[in-house]
Amino acid sequence: MLPRVTTVADLSTPALVVDTDALARNLDTMSAALPGARLRPHVKAHKCTALAREQARRGHTHFTAATPREIVGLARAGLGDDLLLANETVDAGRLRALADCEALVTVAVDSDATVDAAAANGIRAVLIDVNVYLPRCGCAPEDAPRLADRARSAGMEVRGVMGYEGHAVLIADRAERTAKTTQSMERLARVAETVGGEIVSAGGTGTYDLNAAATEIQAGSYALMDGDYGKLGLPFRRALAIVATVIHANERWSVADCGLKAMGMDHGNPMIDDADVLFCSDEHLTFTPHGRARVGDRILVWPAHVDPTVAYHERMQLADGPGVGAQVVDSWAVDLRGWDVPANKTSTPRASTRRGK
């Protein structure tokens, strides 16, 4: 029998740990700034229906997703009031799965091919995705009205436009971030006039309070935060860490059991308080503590980028505060990860399992 887990330090490692105080404050802070449908939380950052339910409880019942699997999972969790796939797909099977959801599902389209695939597979509502200077998806502004007509001719409702100013969201200088966002949103607003519909969907955590043109903001990282967004001086606190165990310690360096398979590394190394991170291996993190670490010590590792970090983990553990001494009070499944849309017949998995039951 394993001992009953009571504190973060008792968890087997590596494990995702959420500081529920910080999470609640982040959710409340955002809800005060962008109440109700002004925020369309993006679930790609946390991939967790239990966390989405906390956002819905605060009045944000419209969600943004990056994959059909996220949409289907939200719908099955009873969170299907108004779901936006803010991404393009031409996968017929997955589009049909979206069309079959007991939910209002809207899909982003930016080309003839994506409009036609949506229409052919039963999608009933779209947004025209417009390029707003990030070199990724989104049609050219002059193409938008034609695509909207094409969608309407195919029997779909065009609810409006979206455009993601992803090149702006992490700019450290607030004035420059604002300028880039304004430039992007001026384009999006012009296109919205030509497309029609009510929705102008855009934005992210880095631009949530300076994107005035969008009718709704697609922020997601604000809930858990990460090292990169932490540099912007936003009113959101880091709420997600990986608890790790020191497995080696000598006078020059120490090693914890948290590596490349526990953290997204595209934004570089994670941070450890009172220590310098030297490098990460598959299952190791070599660091130099400012004090002396001992084998068996628990440390918290703060990932640089939340989204690809969460996607490595099956669950996140909830603690009643910061630090490794906090009590573990709940455990949430990261139930939206992967890409395969679960078969229709399977029962809805329970997202939250309170410990001790």
Place this chain on the structure above:
Amino acid sequence: MLPRVTTVADLSTPALVVDTDALARNLDTMSAALPGARLRPHVKAHKCTALAREQARRGHTHFTAATPREIVGLARAGLGDDLLLANETVDAGRLRALADCEALVTVAVDSDATVDAAAANGIRAVLIDVNVYLPRCGCAPEDAPRLADRARSAGMEVRGVMGYEGHAVLIADRAERTAKTTQSMERLARVAETVGGEIVSAGGTGTYDLNAAATEIQAGSYALMDGDYGKLGLPFRRALAIVATVIHANERWSVADCGLKAMGMDHGNPMIDDADVLFCSDEHLTFTPHGRARVGDRILVWPAHVDPTVAYHERMQLADGPGVGAQVVDSWAVDLRGWDVPANKTSTPRASTRRGK
């Protein structure tokens, strides 16, 4: 009803695809160089018992693992002849799970704390892990005999030593790679004399043919390969790609549905044949094809680092050759990922499900 998948281009994306011809050649090439127990394949690179079974079929029935979950999964798959946890842990529950395996399990130790934890939780055999100049785990050479005595006094067999020359395995210049490896192995051989036992375990894909001192080589990446190892001129071919779908194409760039949650990024961007990769987002890859891409095209994305790439995926699909036109002939579960050791009572999951059944 989804159509029956027949070719790589029919797969929903992103999906891991293994070229079975390249895989078989890689496995055969390594088996010719290091037959039988001269190779102790490291499963951390593929995390797949079905692939491990292919290695065992070629005579390599002793395996290396980085996590207790990998060890327990191998044992339950009937691959427990001789399993080495080439990593330190002080997790009592997981050590007991290793001790309870129906398998010969040997654990790496490098400190009083790791020796004591192994002994206290029923581990019967250890290797003394020696630092060979990579700043990670491994005891100081002068500590090794004392740790071996401590392990023996606690009733454990000391089967020998291990040491990983991880700082050498990716050095592009072969002469320099050889020199660093030789330096590391001279240290390890000296320590082996003071420790006793039969085993000197070391090495990786980059040093498999120039590490003459080790009695067994812990190579893993050679089976599937990746962009980084591909630069070394080794006789192993790239066998693992991610098939992705082009979801946006314009005259200046294209976008595929394969991003940061489908690939380890610690070694940088992946590669696409006949294209330049610009940047990766969570679920997007922006690239410039040398020709013109069209929405719906399938492309193969070659990851820079295999280990953290595989760990993002639930399955790998097996194709009977290279390219998106190859037939999909099988599907293997990536069944060793994550860290939680599955509960004792669950039945062994089937690792391989032939399509069409």
